[in-house]
Amino acid sequence: MADLPLIQSGRVEAAGIPGAVLPTVNTPQVDYVGLKAGAQYQGTVAQTLDRLSAQLFGIAKTAATEAGLQYVADNPPTPEQLEAAKSGNVAPLKLGGTFSVYDQAVRKARSFELSGMFEMEARTQMTRMLTEVELGKTNTEQVQNKLSTMMDGFSKSLSQVDPEASLKFRATSATMGNTVLAKAAEFEMKREKANRLVKFDVDFDNNISLLEAAVSQGFWVDPRTQQKRSIEDLADVYRSTITTNSLLLGDVQVQKQYSDKFEVALKNAKINAVTKHLLTDDAAMADTEATLKNIQSGNVGKMSDVVKNLLLFDYASIEKVSANFMVAVNARNSAVNTKREADKRVNEQTSIDLLEKIFVLPEGNAKRNQLIKELTALPAGAVPIGTLKDLLEPNKEGNPAVEFNLLNGIYNGTINNPHEIWSLVGKGLNGKQAISALKLLNSEDRRDQADLDRGLAKLAGIPTTPGSVTVLDPKGKEFAQLRILRADALQIQAQAAIDGKVLTPRMVLQQVEAKLEATRNTEGAKAAQRTLETVWEKKAGGKITRDSLPALEGSKKFNANEIKAIKRLLDQAEGNP
């Protein structure tokens, strides 16, 4: 059979199902700014209210603090409360709690008060402690214990009120306490050091005494070897001991000071020992020149070794020894001279006493002769032999002008040596005048007598210019008047002595002057005065007095007769005889 076209099925396939279209639907994002703003708003509300409340609470806190402080200021603690607080009991202060601002302020203010009071109390106690420390009544350990006890007590009490104030108080008081403690330690250390120094000083002095004793021997015997050894060897031993002991004090300055002191002491010991040896050696004292030479050659007996050592190493000490020796020699000579002068003064006084007794006895009297013998038996120099004859003639006329100027010289201090008086005896000065002048020279205080004499001289019309010599006729009326006035003065003084009255020279002078004035007020004196004033003073052109008289004499206004008439009128006016 022929092939027939046969169609096979399956030429068409089922179409594929494409994927479904998936249109995308996007959800737009929404920015929730409203809610954010709402949240932000709430936050702002919260912050604002927070700030506002903080501010209001701040104001309230300030007000509460102020109220608390004001309360404390208005209610100061009573003495009982303070005493209780001192002993750690703060309950009477009624402080309240620690939470409320008001209570906190009250506590803070109270803590200020208590802290101040405690600090004041602490200062007082510390000052007392310091004083005790300075007086040596307490030591560092005791001070430390007292400070700890006091600070612990106060700060514990204060911590119940305000811990911060307690800490501050502790810090402040610790600073003050440290000062006191440091002071106490310093004082204690100083005292200890001073004690050790005193002991050392005493030991040093003992050492120096022993050394001086050894030096005065000039040598030293070693107790171990019984050999003579030089002072320098011994000095080395002492020097070493002193250096070691001074170093133990722990002060280099002290070591230096005592080393220097030792060297000075050793030097002085040598000088003193040699000087003493020389002064006790009569031979050395007798021949000064030889001794000085011996010192320079080191030949000074048992001190020769010491001196030779000084010559080699310390020549200044040799000079000092020589100087000491010379001073001693001079002092001895001076003492001899002084004694001689004293003896001479005694003899002079004795001679004056004898002469006074001699003058009142008549010539040829046995007693007088006996006294004259005693006078002549006095050692040489008591009375100058050349003046003895003139002295024994007391009634021989003396020159009042010489006596007057001599007394003035004594008053003025220009005459201060008995020889100057002795030299005038027989040359215008008789024995009585000389003795009177000598007594005046030897008297302790001549000022009153000088005033009286000058006053009398003035009343007598004698010019008395200090330091100048008065040149007037010894036989003139002035001296006659002075003699009268002196006699009046003596009479007044004698009467006063009889009456038991004590008259000063001024009082005597006033009485003399009163008596003279009474004489001048006589009719004759007044007439003479009137004549002077109406006649002569007109011509002179000024007042005429005794002082202006020399000038009138030198002028050509008046001739000699007129001057003479004026003098007579002056005498009459002054009541002069």
Next chain:
Amino acid sequence: MADSTYTDFVDIAKTGFDIFQSSVNTAAPYLGLAAAITAAGAQKTAAIYQQGLYEVQAIDTLRFAQLRTDQDQKYASIQAGRKLLSAERQALNYTIQGNTLLRGLEQANAAVRARAAANGIVYNEGSAAGVQAANVKSVYRDVGMSNLNALTARILGFEDAGAMILASKEQADLTMSAAEAQANQLRLAGDFNVKSGGLLAGASLSKGVLDFASTVKNPFA
């Protein structure tokens, strides 16, 4: 003379400066209060301005969302139309394919009959008839498949187009809803801003009043 003039000048300057300093000290609390009041007003104004900005932003958001959804819906309609045309064309191609298969059936069976005839076989009996029937069965099975494919193309085209339209609608709804929500948020933010500004202004004013009260010296005292 020159020294005297200089001293006078220094004295006057010192006095002037003292007066100035004293005036500033006295006026400072009042100036501070005035500044606090002004600051409070400024804070309120700033908040209102901010609210205005938010309002403008909300309006713009809504307007732009509306524009975008309109455009999106237009594009979606176009795309859906195109999708429907494409599906119809595809269905038509499947129909053409079926017709081609039928034409091939006709040709094949014609050939069967011709050959049968040529071979002296009855063309509508026997195997010739059996081959033709088999060809019909086979071709119609393929035509049926082609018809199914055409139908499927149409259905899927409708589905895709419908999905596009639906999606665009949904997107528009979402966009507009979001825009409205955003606008509402902006307006809400503006409201809160105004409230916040008012609160801050009040706080500033309160602080200023408190500071003024604590620093001013009572002029009536």
